[in-house]
Amino acid sequence: MSFDDLAARALDTAGTRGAEYADVRFEVVRSERIETRNGVVTTLSDGASRGYGMRALFGGAWGFAASSDLTPAGIDRTAARAVEIAKAGAAIARHRLASAPLRAYVDTFATPMERDPADVPLGERVALLLRAEKALHVSPKISVGRAWIDLWHTDKTFYSTLGSRIEQSIRQTGGGIEALAVGDGDVQTRTFPGDIGLYKSGGWEIIEEAKLDQNAQRIGEEAEALLDAEQCPSGTRDIILGGSQVSLQIHESCGHPAELDRVMGWEANFSGVSFLEIAQLGNLRYGSDIVTICIDNTLPQGMATVGYDDEGTKSGSSDIIRDGMLVGYEMSNDTARAIGRESNACVRAQSWEFVPMIRMCNLNLLPGNVPFDGLFDGVKDGIYMESNRSWSIDDHRLNFQFGCEIAWEIKNGKRGKLLKNPTYAGMTPQFWNSCDAIADEKSWSPGEPPTAAKANRCRPAAPRSALRRRAFATCKSG
Amino acid sequence: MDSVQREALAERVLSLSTADETEVTIGTEDADLTRFTHEEIHQNVARSDAGISVRAILGQRTGTASTNLLDDASLRATVDRAIAIATLAPADPEIAPLPSGGPTTTPKGAYVKATAGASPQLRAGMADAIFKVAESHGFWCAGFARTQSAGYTIVNSNGARASFDGTDSGINVKMNAADSTGYGQAYSPDARTLDAREVANTAAGKAKNSAQPRAVEPGEWTVIMEPAAFGEFFAYLGQHFSAQAYDEGSSFLSDGLDKSYFSENVTITDDYSHPLAPSMPFDFEGQPKQRLKLVDAGIAKSIVTDSYWAKKLGRENTGHALPAPNAYGPQAIDLVVSPGSKSIAELIAETKRGLLISRFWYIRTVDQKKAIVTGMTRDGTFLIENGKVAGGVRNMRFNQSIITALGKCEFSNAQQRTGDYWFSLVVPAARIDGFTFSSGTQF
Numbered sequence: 001m002s003f004d005d006l007a008a009r010a011l012d013t014a015g016t017r018g019a020e021y022a023d024v025r026f027e028v029v030r031s032e033r034i035e036t037r038n039g040v041v042t043t044l045s046d047g048a049s050r051g052y053g054m055r056a057l058f059g060g061a062w063g064f065a066a067s068s069d070l071t072p073a074g075i076d077r078t079a080a081r082a083v084e085i086a087k088a089g090a091a092i093a094r095h096r097l098a099s100a101p102l103r104a105y106v107d108t109f110a111t112p113m114e115r116d117p118a119d120v121p122l123g124e125r126v127a128l129l130l131r132a133e134k135a136l137h138v139s140p141k142i143s144v145g146r147a148w149i150d151l152w153h154t155d156k157t158f159y160s161t162l163g164s165r166i167e168q169s170i171r172q173t174g175g176g177i178e179a180l181a182v183g184d185g186d187v188q189t190r191t192f193p194g195d196i197g198l199y200k201s202g203g204w205e206i207i208e209e210a211k212l213d214q215n216a217q218r219i220g221e222e223a224e225a226l227l228d229a230e231q232c233p234s235g236t237r238d239i240i241l242g243g244s245q246v247s248l249q250i251h252e253s254c255g256h257p258a259e260l261d262r263v264m265g266w267e268a269n270f271s272g273v274s275f276l277e278i279a280q281l282g283n284l285r286y287g288s289d290i291v292t293i294c295i296d297n298t299l300p301q302g303m304a305t306v307g308y309d310d311e312g313t314k315s316g317s318s319d320i321i322r323d324g325m326l327v328g329y330e331m332s333n334d335t336a337r338a339i340g341r342e343s344n345a346c347v348r349a350q351s352w353e354f355v356p357m358i359r360m361c362n363l364n365l366l367p368g369n370v371p372f373d374g375l376f377d378g379v380k381d382g383i384y385m386e387s388n389r390s391w392s393i394d395d396h397r398l399n400f401q402f403g404c405e406i407a408w409e410i411k412n413g414k415r416g417k418l419l420k421n422p423t424y425a426g427m428t429p430q431f432w433n434s435c436d437a438i439a440d441e442k443s444w445s446p447g448e449p450p451t452a453a454k455a456n457r458c459r460p461a462a463p464r465s466a467l468r469r470r471a472f473a474t475c476k477s478g
Numbered sequence: 479m480d481s482v483q484r485e486a487l488a489e490r491v492l493s494l495s496t497a498d499e500t501e502v503t504i505g506t507e508d509a510d511l512t513r514f515t516h517e518e519i520h521q522n523v524a525r526s527d528a529g530i531s532v533r534a535i536l537g538q539r540t541g542t543a544s545t546n547l548l549d550d551a552s553l554r555a556t557v558d559r560a561i562a563i564a565t566l567a568p569a570d571p572e573i574a575p576l577p578s579g580g581p582t583t584t585p586k587g588a589y590v591k592a593t594a595g596a597s598p599q600l601r602a603g604m605a606d607a608i609f610k611v612a613e614s615h616g617f618w619c620a621g622f623a624r625t626q627s628a629g630y631t632i633v634n635s636n637g638a639r640a641s642f643d644g645t646d647s648g649i650n651v652k653m654n655a656a657d658s659t660g661y662g663q664a665y666s667p668d669a670r671t672l673d674a675r676e677v678a679n680t681a682a683g684k685a686k687n688s689a690q691p692r693a694v695e696p697g698e699w700t701v702i703m704e705p706a707a708f709g710e711f712f713a714y715l716g717q718h719f720s721a722q723a724y725d726e727g728s729s730f731l732s733d734g735l736d737k738s739y740f741s742e743n744v745t746i747t748d749d750y751s752h753p754l755a756p757s758m759p760f761d762f763e764g765q766p767k768q769r770l771k772l773v774d775a776g777i778a779k780s781i782v783t784d785s786y787w788a789k790k791l792g793r794e795n796t797g798h799a800l801p802a803p804n805a806y807g808p809q810a811i812d813l814v815v816s817p818g819s820k821s822i823a824e825l826i827a828e829t830k831r832g833l834l835i836s837r838f839w840y841i842r843t844v845d846q847k848k849a850i851v852t853g854m855t856r857d858g859t860f861l862i863e864n865g866k867v868a869g870g871v872r873n874m875r876f877n878q879s880i881i882t883a884l885g886k887c888e889f890s891n892a893q894q895r896t897g898d899y900w901f902s903l904v905v906p907a908a909r910i911d912g913f914t915f916s917s918g919t920q921f
Contacts, residue, residue, distance in 0.1 A: 035805060040570045043803035044563050045542040048556070051527060063598075066525040068546045081524055088598035089512070089519035092606040097518055122566045130568070144726045146805070182727035187847040266515045268620035269652035269661075272839065353525040392840045392875070394854045399875055399919035401852050403844055423844065425875075425917060 006075050007159035010054055013079035015161065019056040019086065021100035022079070023160035025310060026052045027352035032117075035148040036129045038137075043148075044126070051352040056082035060096025061089035066353040101311055101333045102342070104162035109307025111171040112300065113203035117151045120204050125149060128213060129175075135216035136179040139224050144180040147216075148197065149173075149207060156310075156352075164312045172303060173206040174199030177216050181223035188226035188420060190219045190405055194244030195388040200301040222406060225418055232407050232422040238379050239424055242386035243443060245404055246365065253428040254286075254293050255360040257397035258320045259346075260329035262358075264338065272395025275428070276326055278339055284326040287432030292366045293321040295330060297345055302362035309345040310356035318344045320363070324433070332358050368438025375437050382410035385422045393428075401425040479506050479528055481641040484631035487530070487548070492633055494557045497534035497564060499576050501634040503762065503801065504530050508594070509626035512601035516618050517609040522598065533802050534560035535576070538569035542803055574789035577765040579638025585756035589627070590668040593645035596625035604674035608651055611678035617685055619678065621651040625669050630758060638764030644757065645669075648898060649677045652857055653685040657921070658870055660684025661837045661857035663706055665895045667756060684836055684858035688870025694861060696874060696915040700832035702825055702862065707855075708908040709896035710838040712815060714851050715880045716901065719748070719772050719780075720798075721787035722807025728846050730881055731778055738776050740884040745816040746773040748782060748798070752814050754895040755902040760797060761808075767797035772810060784808040811901035818889035822907045825890055827865040829909065834860040834867055849880040854919065874915040886911045 001009075003026045014022035028050045035043035053066035056079070063086030067078040117125075129147040136145035151173055158166040176197020181188045191197070198210040241249060256262065257274040265273055276284065297315035299305055308314055311333055320328045329335075330346035335358065348359035376384070390403035407422035408415045479487075488502045506528040513521035530553065531544040541563025545556045604623040612619035624647060631641045647669035653660045662681035664672050703711060723729035730739065748770045750757040760766050763785055770780050783791065784799030787808055798808035826834065836858030844850040855873045862868065890907035897903045 033803075035803070037805070040572070041540075041568050042570075042805065043542075044540065044567045045544070045803055046559055046563060047544040048552075049529070049544075049546050051546065053525075061519060062522060064521070064523040066523070066527075068527045068529075078526075085522045085524060085598045088602040089522045091599075092519070092602050092609070094517045094609070097520055122563070126566070126568065143728075180726060180728065182732075185733075185847065187728050187845075189846075264515075265618070265620055265654070266513075266520055268515060268654060269622065269650055353527055355521055355523045357521070390842045390844050390852065392842045392852045392854065394873060394875070394919045395839045395856055396919070396921060399854065399873075399917060401875060401877075401916075421845065427920075 001072065003157050006070060009072060010075045010079045011159060011161050013076050014054065014056045014083055017080055017083035019058055019083050021057040021161050022055060022082070023158065023164070023312065024052055024054040025156055025158045025349070025352060027154055027156040029351060030153040032151040033148065034125055034129055035146065036133045037146050038144060039130070039134065041126060049351065052078070053349060053352050053355065054078055054082045056086045057098055057100055058083060058086035059090030059093065060098050061086050061093055062098045063087070063089065064355040098334055099337065101160070101162065101313065104160060104164040105308065105312060105314060106165045107307060108167045110169040111201045111305070113171050115204040117173060117204045132177050132212040132216045135213060136177060136220040138217060138220035141181050141183045141224050141227060142179050142220050143182040145220070146178045147176070147212060149175040158308065158310070158312050160312055166308045166312055168307055170201065170306060171203055172199065172201050173203060175207050175210055175212060177212050177219060179220045179223035181227050183227045186227050188223050189389065190223040190226070191387055192219045195248070195405065199303055201303055201305045202301050226406060226420045229418040229420040232383065232419040238382035240375050240379065240382060240384045240410065242384070243445070245385055245388050245402070248388040248391055248402060250293060250363060250365055251360065252391055252393045253397060253400060253431065254320065255363045258329050259358045259360065260331045260335040260339070263329060264335060272397070275396045275398050281326055285324055285433065286321050286326045286429060287324045288435050289324040290368055290438055291321055291324050291432055291435055292319065294319045294364055294366065295344060295346065295361055296364055297361045299362045299364070304348070304361035309347040310349045311343065311347045313343045313345040313347065315345045330358050330360065365438065367441040367444040369440055370437045372439045372443045375439055376410055376413050376415065378413060379410045380412055383419065383422060384408045384410055384415060385424065390423070398427050400428060479629065481629060481631060481643055484629060485633070485641055488631050488633040491530060491532065491553050491557060492635060494554055495532070495534060495561065495635070497536055497561050499535040499635050501533040501576055501632065501763065502530065504528070504631045506629040507626065509624070510596065510598065510601065511622055511624040512598065512605055513622045514605045515620040517612060519602065519605055530556065531801065532557050532560040534564045535573070536561070536564045538571060538573045539564045539567040540570065540573065541567055572786070572790050574785040576634045576636045577638055577763050577785050577795060578636045579640055579764045580766045582640055582759040582766045584642055584759055585751040587667055587753065588756035589643045590645045593625050593647050593667060593669040594627035596647070596669050600669065601625065604649060604672065607674040608678040611675060611682055612653060615653070615682045615686065617653045617655050617682060619651055619653050621649065623649050623674065632760070632762065632764035634764060640760040640764040642758040642760070647672055649674055650898065651677050651681040653678070653681040655685040655689055658685050658688040658691055659857045660686070660688065661706065663896070665898070687867070688858050688860060691870035691872045693872045693918055696917055698912045698914055700829055700909065700911050701835055701913040702822065702829065702832060702907060702909045703835045704822070704907050705894035705896045705905050706837050707835040709903045709905045710841055711851070711880065712905060713897065713899065713903060714841060714843060715849055716810055716813055718849065719782050719810045720807045721781050721783045721791055721793070724781045725787070725791060730847060730849055731781060735778050735780065737778055739778055739881055740773060740776040741887055742775040743818060743888055744773055744776050744884050745771070747771050747814045747816070748810040748812050749814045750812040752812065752904050754893060754904045755812065757812050757902055761799040762801040763799040765795055765797040765799065770796055782808045782810045809901070813901070813903050815889065815905040817891045817893050817906040819891055820888070821892070822890040825888065825907065825909045826862055826867065829862045830864060832862040833871065834862055844877060850877065851880060852877045872921060873919050875917045875919070876914060877916045878914050883910045883913060
């Protein structure tokens with residue numbers, strides 16, 4: 001049977017069982033990974049997964065069931081299970097949280113792609129990684145060199161009892177290199193690009209853009225040099241953060257706290273709550289007036305760029321922080337309705353087997369007007385840090401401590417000596433309210449690592465799921 | 479799919495391969511989760527899947543392919559794909575032959591039929607009991623009740639044959655009061671043993687007793703970590719026992735085994751058969767797992783290996799492979815910390831001034847080799863004064879080496895299965911002197 005036929009059967013079964021609304025999402029996922037480690041291909045794998053997840057609404061409660069059984073009997077069982085689960089929730093309901101989406105769409109979407117990875121021979125892919133990984137080994141102190149490529153292809157079709165039929169073909173591609181240097185009781189790591197590689201929606205052009213082999217020698221040299229570098233000093237200083245670290249800062253201190261389900265306490269026992277309370281919407285000064293952070297799920301090459309989210313809401317753009325003020329959230333249908341708004345299509349499911357929920361999408365810090373080199377002007381005594389190594393933030397998203405792989409001192413506007421083990425700590429609103437410069441659009445780029453699990457004067461401390469971040473402009477806090 | 483069906487399927491797939499060596503792994507999972515907040519179920523989900531993975535070895539070349547499409551054509555295509563990938567892969571001169579397996583015994587209590595067949599009504603009943611406790615205190619609660627079952631079958635062309643079925647269940651509750659929160663948890667292979675009301679009462683008691691938390695100064699403190707907290711902290715040491723980390727130099731054990739790293743109070747084993755967390759008696763290559771003493775009275779005794787790292791380092795294969803391929807090497811995933819002799823109440827009574835910690839949050843590694851980690855306290859942090867719990871304190875951030883902490887620690891006499899991880903942890907409560915907090919937060 002076709003997905004159309006299976007969907008009709010699933011939605012009909014759910015309705016017969018009492019569902020007031022239902023949707024079903026079929027997915028076919030192909031994932032390929034190649035990884036080399038110290039001259040050996042340690043991973044050369046190709047995975048295929050097919051299944052469907054179904055939501056049923058009954059009495060103000062959702063039920064979700066997912067299965068890889070695509071037989072008619074399997075469809076019937078899964079649909080009935082989704083309704084039974086919804087009824088079990090409704091039976092003890094004190095409130096009615098859930099309601100059906102508002103709109104139906106019949107549409108298609110396909111990720112734009114310059115070069116299909118399938119057209120790149122496997123031998124060419126492996127050779128690129130072996131070449132890049134070999135170049136990391138600039139000295140015997142490089143104990144481990146790694147290089148990797150991930151190719152993900154997801155075909156999904158969404159159907160709802162409102163009449164939606166949305167067919168999407170999504171391609172995501174990424175890769176990176178890493179050098180581990182060991183010596184004199186110390187271990188140092190350098191990763192490129194960023195701290196986890198370059199991941200975007202698109203095809204092989206993403207791997208070409210990453211320029212892994214052209215940068216490998218430098219990364220290996222930096223890892224080795226860090227072994228002998230001075231420890232980053234403790235104290236309160238101006239800091240400048242490189243693009244990948246800014247992406248982590250935004251991810252943890254804006255992206256996660258602006259997830260409205262988290263704000264409403266839906267994640268309270270697990271990933272926590274948020275200081276961006278609903279009562280403060282429109283009133284909270286989150287950052288300085290040069291800070292504007294927005295969602296744009298139509299951004300070319302954005303890792304989260306799709307036509308529709310996994311509730312069937314059309315992608316668009318909206319502001320979270322505008323000129324430093326809290327003005328919006330990442331929302332689903334249910335959470336948006338709770339504050340009198342409409343969803344801004346931030347719902348994603350990890351795969352067919354998981355329930356769709358609010359996930360951080362393409363979250364962008366808009367570029368400023370300072371050339372990258374201009375960020376250093378006027379900084380008498382500061383630290384420049386790049387590439388995240390460690391991240392931790394409290395469960396209200398206030399007290400944070402982030403570490404980077406590498407840093408340089410800044411003296412009188414010039415980049416100085418290399419420093420290792422840089423860490424900075426602070427409180428989120430103070431950090432963003434002290435941001436006094438953001439690099440211009442020349443140093444801005446989209447990029448989303450695959451994992452995410454969400455300035456004042458900052459204090460570099462002596463001693464570094466989930467999981468999605470974006471690379472952006474570089475900002476200066478001081 | 480039961481073990482007999484999995485084994486028949488695995489044998490059929492194995493027979494399709496023309497590779498020099500072939501490994502077939504079949505995994506099945508049924509996982510149900512009921513999440514709630516504000517006395518309402520907001521995520522109520524179930525998933526069911528079965529997948530197969532094929533590792534094909536041609537000489538020194540390896541390819542892996544996987545699928546959850548179990549029709550004959552898809553299975554054959556998966557085998558062909560694994561072989562095709564192996565054909566194109568570069569040779570690895572250090573490749574090890576697949577292990578030949580051996581007899582294993584599934585530990586008692588690992589599979590409980592009642593858990594595997596648990597209904598959404600059972601989980602809703604647990605949630606309702608928790609809601610009633612929250613309502614009786616005027617709090618709101620958030621948490622989950624989950625039940626799941628999983629099965630694995632691994633066969634290979636060198637004779638390994640292994641099957642395991644297991645179940646698990648858990649309850650996790652956070653109670654939320656006006657200016658304080660409290661945490662409770664329980665995990666077991668047998669969902670019938672979970673007492674939702676008791677877990678809720680524990681969480682509510684912590685929320686109540688930590689009301690109006692006061693700020694205390696960061697610095698060095700004596701801390702008593704309840705098992706949930708100690709488990710989260712200790713978990714970051716697990717990867718150090720991997721032969722891969724040991725060899726590449728990122729483990730503190732790279733400085734050598736048979737050396738004293740910790741207090742003599744510290745004994746750590748990797749034991750799949752512990753009654754609180756009975757688990758799979760073989761690894762993901764079908765090799766029988768050894769019950770290993772990793773640390774004995776503070777002295778490091780062993781690392782864990784799989785077939786590849788055993789051959790590479792000239793050591794015995796201890797049966798700790800993860801599913802192939804992976805970037806992590808072998809891992810100790812059934813960690814047990816031995817108990818001490820005193821109750822947690824006695825440890826508190828002996829403490830003149832310290833902090834009692836219920837739970838941590840967002841622990842991350844700061845320095846890999848030194849095992850320095852940072853993180854926050856959460857959901858019930860209390861001041862101890864003159865041997866007594868003296869009210870709640872605001873949460874704080876720590877920066878602390880696990881190695882250093884285990885050098886000045888004492889454990890309670892009762893262990894708990896803790897954490898909701900992909901690996902298993904059984905730990906006691908721990909009292910640690912000189913634990914370093916670097917800053918506080920606003921709640």
